[in-house]
Structures are given as structure tokens and as C-alpha cells.
Amino acid sequence: xxxxxxxxxxxxxxxxxxxxxxxxxxxxxxxxxxxxxxxxxxxxxxxxxxxxxxxxxxxxxxxxxxxxxxxxxxxxxxxxxxxxxxxxxxxxxxxxxxxxxxxxxxxxxxxxxxxxxxxxxxxxxxxxxxxxxxxxxxxxxxxxxxxxxxxxxxxxxxxxxxxxxxxxxxxxxxxxxxxxxxxxxxxxxxxxxxxxxxxxxxxxxxxxxxxxxxxxxxxxxxxxxxxxxxxxxxxxxxxxxxxxxxxxxxxxxxxxxxxxxxxxxxxxxxxxxxxxxxxxxxxxxxxxxxxxxxxxxxxxxxxxxxxxxxxxxxxxxxxxxxxxxxxxxxxxxxxxxxxxxxxxxxxxxxxxxxxxxxxxxxxxxxxxxxxxxxxxxxxxxxxxxxxxxxxxxxxxxxxxxxxxxxxxxxxxxxxxxxxxxxxxxxxxxxxxx
Numbered sequence: 001x002x003x004x005x006x007x008x009x010x011x012x013x014x015x016x017x018x019x020x021x022x023x024x025x026x027x028x029x030x031x032x033x034x035x036x037x038x039x040x041x042x043x044x045x046x047x048x049x050x051x052x053x054x055x056x057x058x059x060x061x062x063x064x065x066x067x068x069x070x071x072x073x074x075x076x077x078x079x080x081x082x083x084x085x086x087x088x089x090x091x092x093x094x095x096x097x098x099x100x101x102x103x104x105x106x107x108x109x110x111x112x113x114x115x116x117x118x119x120x121x122x123x124x125x126x127x128x129x130x131x132x133x134x135x136x137x138x139x140x141x142x143x144x145x146x147x148x149x150x151x152x153x154x155x156x157x158x159x160x161x162x163x164x165x166x167x168x169x170x171x172x173x174x175x176x177x178x179x180x181x182x183x184x185x186x187x188x189x190x191x192x193x194x195x196x197x198x199x200x201x202x203x204x205x206x207x208x209x210x211x212x213x214x215x216x217x218x219x220x221x222x223x224x225x226x227x228x229x230x231x232x233x234x235x236x237x238x239x240x241x242x243x244x245x246x247x248x249x250x251x252x253x254x255x256x257x258x259x260x261x262x263x264x265x266x267x268x269x270x271x272x273x274x275x276x277x278x279x280x281x282x283x284x285x286x287x288x289x290x291x292x293x294x295x296x297x298x299x300x301x302x303x304x305x306x307x308x309x310x311x312x313x314x315x316x317x318x319x320x321x322x323x324x325x326x327x328x329x330x331x332x333x334x335x336x337x338x339x340x341x342x343x344x345x346x347x348x349x350x351x352x353x354x355x356x357x358x359x360x361x362x363x364x365x366x367x368x369x370x371x372x373x374x375x376x377x378x379x380x381x382x383x384x385x386x387x388x389x390x391x392x393x394x395x396x397x398x399x400x401x402x403x404x405x406x407x408x409x410x411x412x413x414x415x416x417x418x419x420x421x422x423x424x425x426x427x428x429x430x431x432x433x
Contacts, residue, residue, distance in 0.1 A: 043145035047137045048116060051128055055082065055091070055108050059131040065118055067125040069141070074098050078118060080111065101195060170205035170242060177237040180269045201238045203379065207392065208239060208295075208322065215319045215394045217294055222250040224292040228285045228309050229301050230255030233266040239297070240278045255280040256288050285309045293318050300326040307422035310363060310391075314370045315430060321372065321393040324379055328352070328359040336417035358416060360391060365409050366423050367393040369402035370432060406433070 054060040063080040077096040082089065083105065091111025095102040106114060119126055120139050128135040136148040171178070178184045183194045183201075190198055217223055223243060230236040236255040243251035257263050257280060266280040281288075285301065285308045296313030298306055299322075306325045313321040332355035337345040345351050360376055367374040372393035379390035409424070427433045 041143070041145045043137065043147040044119065044139075047126065047128065047135060047147055048112065050130075050133070050135060051115075052108075052112060054128070054130040054133075055089075055112070061129040061131060063115065063129070064127045065115065065123040065125070066127070067123060069120075069122060069124055073122070075122065078115070078123070080115060100192070170202050170209060170246070171238060175241055175245070176273050177241055177269065177275070180273060181232060181234060181237065183234070197234060201234055204235050205238055205242050207379065207390065208320075209242070211320050211322070211392055211394055216397060217319045220249070220294070222252070223294045224290070225251060225253040225295040225297065226288075226290050226293055227253070227255045227297040227299075228288070229298060229305075230257045230266070230280060231259075231262055233262075233269070233280065235297070235299065236266070236280070237269075237275075237278065239295075240275070244277065251277055252292070253278045254290065256283045256285065258282065258284060285312060288312070290316065295320045295322070297322045299324040303327040303329045304422040307363070307426060310367065310393075310423055311426040311430075313393075314367070314372075314427065314432060317395075319395045321367065321391075323363075323391040325356075325360055325363075325389060325391065328356040330420075330422055331355050331359050331362075331418055334416075334418050334420070338415060338417075358412070358418070359421070360389060362409060362412065362418075362421050363391055363423055364393075365405055365412075366421075366427060366433075367391070369405040369409070370427065371396050371399045402433070 051060075051063065060082050065078040065080075066076075068076060074097045075095060076098060079094045079096065081092050081094075083092045084090065085105055089108060091106050091108050093104050093106065093111060093114060095104065104114075115126075119137070120143065124139045124141070126135075126137040128137075132151070134150050138146045138148075140146075173184055173190060174188045179186060179188065182191065183198060184190055212218060225239055225243075227236045227239070233255055236253060240251055240253040243249045243253070255266060255278075257266075260282055263280050263282045270278055270280070285298065285305055290312075293313065293316040296309060296316070296318040298309035301309050301323070303326075306323050310321060310323060332351065335345075335351065335355060335358070337351075345354060364374045364376050372395055374391065374393040376389065376391050378388050412418070413421070424433065
């Protein structure tokens with residue numbers, strides 16, 4: 001269903017109202033909150049009524065406010081969910097800023113009032129999902145409201161009304177290494193400034209766990225992991241802890257890092273905590289020779305350092321290769337702008353994006369030709385990091401002839417005028433292609 005309203009006298013406010021007015025029905029259920037003396041748009045009123053009704057009936061699933069009126073605003077999104085606070089229903093709002101998240105909990109009426117004040121003056125879009133309906137409210141820059149109402153997807157279920165509802169966490173905040181690395185306090189509470197790093201750590205372990213389950217290592221009793229460019233060791237420590245503490249696997253995890261201060265920092269933490277099976281070594285992916293290697297990790301290795309890491313993993317016969325590429329300098333100056341793409345690729349930003357896509361696409365194809373099932377996907381949402389691509393390769397149980405993939409690689413290189421790609425050169429030099 002599509003409902004559109006064109007009120008002549010409606011105008012979006014330029015700033016939040018000082019005091020909301022809330023209307024309540026005979027059952028003391030909030031129906032509508034609106035700024036004092038502000039005209040009520042019919043579409044906005046219907047949206048607020050359905051939001052209040054969903055909260056009262058227990059059919060509320062989620063609400064998201066998005067599309068800020070001013071692109072320069074620091075506040076980019078607000079997400080609402082229903083929770084229980086000391087046994088009473090409440091509305092929890094997560095205010096997502098460009099650099100941080102802030103959570104505030106309200107009584108239902110106050111929460112709806114806070115959301116209503118943001119619609120129009122701050123955000124131009126609201127998406128409400130209930131167990132039976134999906135509502136999309138759009139507000140134009142001139143204040144015209146449009147309400148789309150449709151049926152909810154079959155998978156929509158009311159969110160659990162618990163403030164500390166269970167989330168899939170692959171690591172426990174009480175793990176000692178998190179405190180030692182500055183992710184949590186001495187009382188094992190997450191430090192707010194590290195919330196996004198905590199999400200990244202959990203997502204990384206989740207991706208690794210699924211890859212491990214699908215790999216020949218699924219039942220292995222001992223696993224050798226090498227993490228190139230381990231930095232401060234967040235992910236290196238996390239993989240070791242998850243394998244040892246959660247999976248009960250005898251894992252030997254080595255972090256390889258160029259910077260001596262980071263090596264010293266991590267090894268001091270390992271010594272202090274008495275961790276076995278984990279060490280950090282100073283070294284370069286171009287020359288490092290691991291004694292044994294089942295899992296090769298290289299996150300944010302710059303430009304061709306990613307190619308050297310993948311090459312090392314393939315040459316060592318690693319069952320799992322995980323890369324998050326950074327910088328794509330080698331291919332960009334080689335690229336032709338073939339017709340009809342020339343008008344598009346004349347813009348530098350598009351040429352850079354094209355170089356990134358081609359570089360990582362060729363890496364994925366070369367891994368495929370080398371006997372791996374390969375995926376390229378978003379590792380972490382862009383709200384957490386702009387280096388968000390993951391190349392994940394899991395060794396196949398049964399190899400397949402690489403002829404067709406190699407033909408595709410040759411065609412792509414010819415089309416774009418690519419003379420050399422580092423990973424391909426390294427693999428050919430070793431006779432691996």
C-alpha cells in the first residue's frame with residue numbers, strides 16, 4: 001500500500017522542538033508525540049500511531065532513522081529496539097555518530113517523543129518493522145511526507161524484550177588478553193572507545209570459525225597460524241584464544257610484524273599472561289619462512305605485500321588464507337580505459353575503484369586456479385573501517401583443472417592492458433601456475 005499526503009501548511013522544523021506534546025488513549029498508551037505548536041502531517045501521524053501501536057501490542061521489531069537532512073551532520077543514524085529495564089518496558093535508542101555510538105534508554109512515551117523530534121529536523125527517512133507490517137516514511141526537503149506500508153517479511157519476529165539479550169559473541173569480555181591490550185577495563189568492562197575494535201575482533205573470529213569448519217582443518221588437533229602485519233596483536237591474540245579456550249585445539253600462532261616496538265609490546269603481554277603457543281616475531285612477508293603453516297592471515301598488507309602473503313600461503317599449502325587488502329598501486333598506472341568505459345574512468349576516483357576491483361578480482365581468480373574456493377566480501381561495515389574487504393580462500397578437498405580460470409585471467413588482462421600482476425608473477429616463477 002502506498003499513502004502520499006501533500007499538506008499545504010506543513011513545513012519541517014529547522015531545529016528540535018523545546019517540549020513535545022504527547023496524546024494518550026483511554027488505555028494510557030502513547031499514540032502520538034509531536035513538538036508543541038507544530039502542524040501534524042497526516043502521513044507522519046499515521047506512522048507515529050502505528051509505531052505506538054506496535055510498542056503497545058508487542059509486535060515491534062525495529063525502527064531505524066536515516067538520511068540526515070544535512071550530510072555534514074555528525075549523527076548519521078538512530079536505531080531503536082524494545083528492552084526490559086528492571087522488569088519494565090523501555091525503548092533503547094542507539095545514536096550512531098561518525099566516530100562513536102551512544103545508547104540511551106527511555107520510557108516508551110519518552111522514546112517515541114525523542115524519535116519524533118528527530119524526524120524532519122534531523123532525519124528524512126524512517127523504517128519501521130513490525131511482525132505484520134513494514135513501513136517506510138520519507139520526508140522531502142520541502143517537508144512533504146510519503147508513507148509506504150507493506151507486509152513484513154516472513155522472517156520478521158518481535159525482538160526479545162531483554163536489555164542484555166544474548167548476542168553471538170565469539171569471545172568473552174572476561175578474557176585476560178583483552179584487558180592487557182586495552183580493550184576492556186580491569187573489571188572486564190568494554191572501554192567505549194574500543195567498541196568498534198571489539199566488533200571487528202568478533203567478526204574476524206566469526207569469519208575464521210566458519211572457514212575452519214568448511215576446511216580440511218575442521219577436525220585437526222593441531223593448527224599452525226601465521227598472522228602477517230600483526231600490529232598490536234588484537235586479532236592475533238583473539239585467534240589464539242578462541243582456538244585454545246573455545247575449540248580446545250593445540251594451536252601454534254605466530255604474529256609477524258615489522259615494527260620492533262609492536263613486537264616488544266605484544267611479547268611483553270604474552271609473558272605477563274603466561275600464554276603458551278603464541279609468539280610475535282619481527283619479520284617481513286617477502287622473506288619470512290614459516291616452519292609450518294595451515295592458516296595464513298594478512299590484514300591491511302599494503303599493495304603488493306598482500307600478493308606476497310597470498311603467494312607464501314599457496315606455496316606452503318595453507319588450508320585457509322585470509323587477506324584484507326590495503327592500497328592497490330601496482331595495476332592502476334597500467335590500466336587502459338577501453339571504450340565504452342573511457343568517459344567513466346576519466347575520473348580519478350572511478351579509476352582507483354576500478355584498480356581495486358581488478359586487483360582483488362585477479363587475486364581471487366589466481367587463488368581459484370591454485371586450488372582454493374575463494375570469496376570476496378565485506379568484512380566489517382564501512383561505519384567501522386574503510387578497509388573493509390576480505391579475501392577468504394579455503395583449500396578444496398578435490399583439485400580441478402585451472403585452464404578455464406587462467407583463460408579468464410588472460411582475457412581480463414588483455415582488455416584492460418594489464419602487463420603484470422605481482423601474485424601471478426610470483427606463482428609462475430615457482431611453477432605453481
